[in-house]
Amino acid sequence: MPRLRPLPGDLGRGAFRVSDAAALGVNAERLRRSDLSAPVHGVRVVMGNEGFASFIEALAVVMRPDQFFSHTTAARLWGAPLPRAVQDDPTVHVSTTADRARMRRPNVRAHRLSAAQAVEHSGLSLATPATAWAQCASLLGVRALVAVGDHFVGRSEFATTIDALGAAIVPGSRSSVVARTAADLVRVGSESAMESWFRLALVDAGFPEPELNVDVRDPDGRLLGRVDMAWPELKIAFEYDGDHHRERDVFQHDQRRDNGFVVNDWIAVHATASDAHRPAAVFERLRQAFEQRLGSTRRLAA
Numbered sequence: 001m002p003r004l005r006p007l008p009g010d011l012g013r014g015a016f017r018v019s020d021a022a023a024l025g026v027n028a029e030r031l032r033r034s035d036l037s038a039p040v041h042g043v044r045v046v047m048g049n050e051g052f053a054s055f056i057e058a059l060a061v062v063m064r065p066d067q068f069f070s071h072t073t074a075a076r077l078w079g080a081p082l083p084r085a086v087q088d089d090p091t092v093h094v095s096t097t098a099d100r101a102r103m104r105r106p107n108v109r110a111h112r113l114s115a116a117q118a119v120e121h122s123g124l125s126l127a128t129p130a131t132a133w134a135q136c137a138s139l140l141g142v143r144a145l146v147a148v149g150d151h152f153v154g155r156s157e158f159a160t161t162i163d164a165l166g167a168a169i170v171p172g173s174r175s176s177v178v179a180r181t182a183a184d185l186v187r188v189g190s191e192s193a194m195e196s197w198f199r200l201a202l203v204d205a206g207f208p209e210p211e212l213n214v215d216v217r218d219p220d221g222r223l224l225g226r227v228d229m230a231w232p233e234l235k236i237a238f239e240y241d242g243d244h245h246r247e248r249d250v251f252q253h254d255q256r257r258d259n260g261f262v263v264n265d266w267i268a269v270h271a272t273a274s275d276a277h278r279p280a281a282v283f284e285r286l287r288q289a290f291e292q293r294l295g296s297t298r299r300l301a302a
Contacts, residue, residue: 004035007046015045015057040105052076055092059108060124063094067103068118068125070095070111072139074132077124078158080148081193083140093135095127111135117168129158134168137179143200145178147193149186162186189213195228195240198271198279202229202238205283207290210238218264225257227268234293237261237268238286267292 006012008024018031021044036044040058056069056077069077071093072086094103095111095118102110117131127135129152137145152160165186169179189212190196203209210229216237217223227237261268267289275282 004033005030012046015043015054015061017061018042018044052090055090055107056124059092059094059103059105062105063103063125064096064100066097066100067094068127069093070113070118070127070132071109071135072132074127075129075136075148077121077126078129078132078152080132080151082148083144086139086144128168129160130164130168133160133165134170134175134179137169137175137182138173142178142182142185143197144193145182146185146200147190147196149182150188150190150196151193153186153188154190162188187212191228192240192242194242194273194276197276198238198240199229201276201279202283202286205279207283207286216261216264216266218260224260224264224266234290235264235266236286236289236293237266239268239270241270241272 007021007026007030010016011021011024011026019042021031022028031044035047037047037054038044039055040062043058043061045054045058056073059069068074069092072082073093076082076087090107091109092107093109093111095113096102097113097115099112102112104110117128118125119128120126126132133145133149133152136148140148149162149165152158153162153165162183166180166183169176169183173179185200187199190199191213195212199210199212208231210231212229214227214230214232214237215223216225216227216230216232228240229238230236258268269282269286269289271279271282
């Protein structure tokens with residue numbers, strides 16, 4: 001097989017228009033070679049970023065200044081946790097401001113907004129975190145929307161607040177009720193979608209709303225560890241253990257920390273992803289912890 005000729009200029013670094021390549025003397029045969037893909041008509045992408053990343057890179061090349069990635073696409077590009085079904089959906093959301101023509105390309109869902117609400121991030125034009133969150137209300141359920149909101153308000157690089165999320169809701173829109181319901185449930189401190197899910201499920205099950213990211217200390221003020229959720233006045237902690245807790249170093253750290261909790265009269269209840277499908281058992285353990293603490297409190301009071 002003949003050796004591939006290097007592409008001129010900056011063409012070999014990412015996505016580029018076919019017309020730009022032709023202007024630099026690249027012929028049509030070279031643009032059909034195996035080191036290039038064509039995720040968007042009129043655009044070539046250097047192989048290496050396939051799937052979603054390749055499609056986004058290619059669309060960015062043909063987007064006008066009045067267009068930007070929005071809705072769940074923007075949320076995903078901001079790193080927000082989204083349901084698996086949304087991540088597997090090839091549809092990309094692109095919004096256009098004012099009365100300009102919307103983008104019409106395969107696998108693109110086009111929207112039109114009255115004003116630009118976008119910023120530059122990693123070379124892409126995206127809806128702001130608060131705007132993207134509000135847009136997601138038309139595509140996500142309340143719990144998934146809360147997880148996205150928790151993600152945005154819990155990280156300082158977004159400079160987004162719960163009030164900013166509420167202000168981004170379009171009054172009277174069909175999704176405004178879902179958005180306002182979710183905004184009331186967003187909290188600073190949840191560090192994963194599963195932590196958000198369990199927090200909401202705990203409250204739905206009748207438990208008091210827990211404090212988030214609580215530092216547990218011994219009577220001398222020494223830090224024993226930080227827990228995902230807790231009721232400090234009862235010395236009860238609730239921890240979601242993701243897959244990384246199976247790693248040896250993390251497991252050993254958790255064991256040492258939990259030993260410190262036990263010595264200092266803390267009860268730690270642990271949940272895993274499998275408990276999200278059948279939470280009754282882990283919630284029963286938590287109820288027992290509450291009964292133990294509240295029973296002890298009543299006996300002491302008597």
